Amino acid sequence: MELRGKKVIALGERDSVPGEAIAEVMRSVGAEVIEVRTECFV
Amino acid sequence: MDPENQALIKRIVDEQGGADIVVMLGAADAEAVEVAAETVRDGDPAWVGPLAGVQLGLPVMHIFEDDVKQQADAGVYEAQIGFFEMTLDIEGVKAAMRRARGEA
Numbered sequence: 001m002e003l004r005g006k007k008v009i010a011l012g013e014r015d016s017v018p019g020e021a022i023a024e025v026m027r028s029v030g031a032e033v034i035e036v037r038t039e040c041f042v
Numbered sequence: 043m044d045p046e047n048q049a050l051i052k053r054i055v056d057e058q059g060g061a062d063i064v065v066m067l068g069a070a071d072a073e074a075v076e077v078a079a080e081t082v083r084d085g086d087p088a089w090v091g092p093l094a095g096v097q098l099g100l101p102v103m104h105i106f107e108d109d110v111k112q113q114a115d116a117g118v119y120e121a122q123i124g125f126f127e128m129t130l131d132i133e134g135v136k137a138a139m140r141r142a143r144g145e146a
Contacts, residue, residue: 001064002113007063008065008066009065010066011043011069012068012069016071017069017122021068021123021126022066025105025110025115025118025119026114028115029110029114029115031064034054034063039044039047
């Protein structure tokens with residue numbers, strides 16, 4: 001799927017990849033990051 | 043997927059519509075990944091959160107998938123994700139995403 005121009009909801013996880021790391025990668029693709037969350041299961 | 047994130051996604055789609063929206067996951071647990079993908083496409087399988095019975099049909103991808111990595115800036119990807127690729131079960135996550143999409 002072409003990600004450039006898409007609106008991305010980044011759902012990270014505290015014990016894995018955090019939301020902000022996903023968001024940085026998505027911005028490098030040319031996607032618009034519209035929400036960033038980092039879930040915590042602890 | 044926790045009810046808070048379900049509510050967030052539902053609100054965004056209600057306000058903006060689902061066109062061009064992609065959910066990008068970062069969880070490392072294969073089962074959690076599969077459930078999250080199912081939740082934003084077909085609704086909450088546990089029938090407890092705001093997406094119970096709500097079929098948003100949103101596309102879902104995982105940050106570990108090759109299709110995502112190939113489109114990203116290589117330097118940014120390495121800086122942000124490289125460590126996690128070495129320490130987490132990325133093949134398990136990729137397999138979970140294929141199952142969630144009915145490809146495996």
